[in-house]
Amino acid sequence: MRSLDRLFETSARALASRTSRRSLLAALGQALTGAALLPLLPIARGSRAQAADARSKTKGPESCEYWKYCAIDGYLCACCGGTSTSCPPGTGSSPITWIGTCHNPDDGRDYIVSYNDCCGKTSCGNCSCTRNEREKPLYRPSRNNDLNWCMANADSNYHCTVSVILGVAEK
Amino acid sequence: MQSLSRWAAALGLAVASVAPGATPAPPPPLPAEHLTLEKLPARGPHWVYVVDYAFANEIDGRVHLYDGDTHRRLGQVGAGFNPGFNLSPDRSTLVVTTTYFARGGHGARTDLVEFTDATTLAVTHEIVLPTKRMHAIPTPFNVAYSSDGHFLYVAYMTPAASFGVLDPVKSTVLAEIDTAGCVLVIPSGPSRVSSLCESGRMLTVTLDATGHEASRSMSEPFFDPDRDPVFVQGIPSARGFIFLSFLGDVHDVDLTGPQPTFAPAWSLADARERGQWRPGGEQLGAIHGGLGRLYVPMHRGGEGSHKDGGTELWVFDLAAHQRVARWPLKAAGVKPVVAIAVSQDAAPLIFAATDSADVAILDARNGQVRHIERSLGQTPWQLITP
Numbered sequence: 001m002r003s004l005d006r007l008f009e010t011s012a013r014a015l016a017s018r019t020s021r022r023s024l025l026a027a028l029g030q031a032l033t034g035a036a037l038l039p040l041l042p043i044a045r046g047s048r049a050q051a052a053d054a055r056s057k058t059k060g061p062e063s064c065e066y067w068k069y070c071a072i073d074g075y076l077c078a079c080c081g082g083t084s085t086s087c088p089p090g091t092g093s094s095p096i097t098w099i100g101t102c103h104n105p106d107d108g109r110d111y112i113v114s115y116n117d118c119c120g121k122t123s124c125g126n127c128s129c130t131r132n133e134r135e136k137p138l139y140r141p142s143r144n145n146d147l148n149w150c151m152a153n154a155d156s157n158y159h160c161t162v163s164v165i166l167g168v169a170e171k
Numbered sequence: 172m173q174s175l176s177r178w179a180a181a182l183g184l185a186v187a188s189v190a191p192g193a194t195p196a197p198p199p200p201l202p203a204e205h206l207t208l209e210k211l212p213a214r215g216p217h218w219v220y221v222v223d224y225a226f227a228n229e230i231d232g233r234v235h236l237y238d239g240d241t242h243r244r245l246g247q248v249g250a251g252f253n254p255g256f257n258l259s260p261d262r263s264t265l266v267v268t269t270t271y272f273a274r275g276g277h278g279a280r281t282d283l284v285e286f287t288d289a290t291t292l293a294v295t296h297e298i299v300l301p302t303k304r305m306h307a308i309p310t311p312f313n314v315a316y317s318s319d320g321h322f323l324y325v326a327y328m329t330p331a332a333s334f335g336v337l338d339p340v341k342s343t344v345l346a347e348i349d350t351a352g353c354v355l356v357i358p359s360g361p362s363r364v365s366s367l368c369e370s371g372r373m374l375t376v377t378l379d380a381t382g383h384e385a386s387r388s389m390s391e392p393f394f395d396p397d398r399d400p401v402f403v404q405g406i407p408s409a410r411g412f413i414f415l416s417f418l419g420d421v422h423d424v425d426l427t428g429p430q431p432t433f434a435p436a437w438s439l440a441d442a443r444e445r446g447q448w449r450p451g452g453e454q455l456g457a458i459h460g461g462l463g464r465l466y467v468p469m470h471r472g473g474e475g476s477h478k479d480g481g482t483e484l485w486v487f488d489l490a491a492h493q494r495v496a497r498w499p500l501k502a503a504g505v506k507p508v509v510a511i512a513v514s515q516d517a518a519p520l521i522f523a524a525t526d527s528a529d530v531a532i533l534d535a536r537n538g539q540v541r542h543i544e545r546s547l548g549q550t551p552w553q554l555i556t557p
Contacts, residue, residue, distance in 0.1 A: 073478075096330060120276075120277050121276050121277060122228055122229060122230045122275075122276040123226065123227055123228055123229045125227040125228060128226070128227070130478060131475065132475045132476070132477060132478050133474065133475040134474065134475065135475065135477070135478075136396065136400055137367075137396075137400055137401070137402060137403045138307060138310075138354050138355065138367075138403050139352075139353065139354050139355075139367045139368055139369045139396070139403065140369050140396060140400070141328070141330050141332075141354075146307050146308045147305070147306060147307050147328065147330070148253055148306030148307065150306075151305075151306050151328065151329065151330065152329060152330070155272075155277050155278070155280075156270070156280055156306070157229075157230065157252070157272055157276055157277060158229060158306075
């Protein structure tokens with residue numbers, strides 16, 4: 001739960017340069033109401049992030065130090081039967097997320113990262129990871145990792161968290 | 172002579188008792204026992220409720236009742252998934268907001284409030300909520316009573332933010348109040364609820380006698396959420412709450428009037444320390460009203476370290492805005508402190524939960540570590556002294 005919320009922290013500054021806070025919150029609201037769009041998002045994100053994992057020279061996705069986890073707070077799905085971009089078998093993915101901006105030391109770029117929670121089973125309990133770069137308190141939910149982002153799922157129990165690259169952060 | 176004869180007599184008895192072939196007399200049997208139910212003793216001056224979020228298995232949160240004088244656990248309250256916890260104004264009732272899933276780890280979600288008699292630790296009744304309860308870490312403002320105990324407020328997030336107004340006596344949900352852009356339930360007086368807003372302002376909603384909105388007002392910004400956000404875990408003070416910022420500014424909010432008022436902020440750190448030493452953790456500080464002292468766990472760290480535990484306990488004179496002591500914790504065997512509370516009696520104790528799930532007990536007058544209770548739960552992130 002916490003990890004999903006905190007995804008937004010590290011990328012907050014970069015996001016602010018191109019997206020207002022209100023529009024981010026509005027997007028979250030749209031995600032909740034526009035249920036038909038929700039399943040598409042994780043699929044599109046997943047393919048890009050998998051490629052990044054494969055070429056990383058840094059510590060891998062089962063390490064809390066992995067570069068994409070700069071604003072995560074929860075259990076790493078890569079240690080729970082999933083990967084850094086896929087939920088473990090039998091769980092569901094959260095359609096609403098928070099976002100972070102993480103620096104990839106392999107290519108020197110900053111990336112916007114979405115932190116989705118995987119839902120429907122109790123907490124994985126393996127590879128607890130708390131990093132809070134630019135994380136903000138609960139009154140900035142789009143940057144907060146203390147919330148359970150499975151909150152809107154039919155099965156809203158929190159299991160673990162993935163990190164999915166959305167794109168390169170604009171300078 | 173006399174002593175010698177006694178010695179010889181005793182020796183004779185001893186020899187007789189181990190003589191070959193003799194059977195030693197068996198000890199008398201233990202008496203039959205009777206199963207009983209323990210009752211809580213009268214409330215002690217150094218009791219503390221320890222909220223264990225149970226991060227590794229979040230459906231199984233608990234609240235432990237612990238006695239800082241006897242160093243014993245006295246009992247437990249079930250708290251379920253992502254609980255909120257608070258006490259009624261008269262301290263007679265413990266209230267837990269939680270979520271249960273129909274099949275344990277999955278299935279239909281039921282959000283509810285559970286009421287527990289503080290003198291027996293037995294659940295007395297419940298109120299089922301709309302499935303909107305905010306799922307988040309413990310804060311003082313996930314659930315809270317009005318000052319007269321007439322209303323109970325519960326924070327909602329779907330992620331649209333609102334809060335529920337409940338009648339804890341009639342066990343009914345009275346109303347839902349929209350608080351778009353603002354979160355949590357910060358109570359004041361018999362009918363006011365304030366919330367912290369993403370704009371750095373405070374929203375205050377005043378309720379009518381039926382629990383519905385009578386009026387609302389928005390304050391001017393009292394902190395900068397971009398440059399130096401405040402932690403949401405307010406510290407109870409004489410006239411409201413104190414909110415600490417990531418960099419250690421002290422925002423003293425007076426909630427005794429119809430609108431909140433904000434004293435000029437002051438800093439925990441001097442110019443040289445600012446940005447180097449910071450508050451952090453899950454429950455940021457505690458105030459002893461009688462001593463006029465503010466206790467804050469502080470750590471060395473930079474941006475992103477705001478959930479790190481304190482390696483020192485800094486003590487401040489609240490009236491003078493002056494630091495009066497720095498108490499190192501590591502040398503005293505205390506791991507980084509993530510949550511802190513202090514009893515309000517004349518011989519006060521500080522309870523300090525660590526990132527290793529210990530709870531250290533310190534004398535609030537001099538910082539002396541009295542005891543360290545190991546592994547009081549799994550992730551003790553909130554402490555409340557009754």
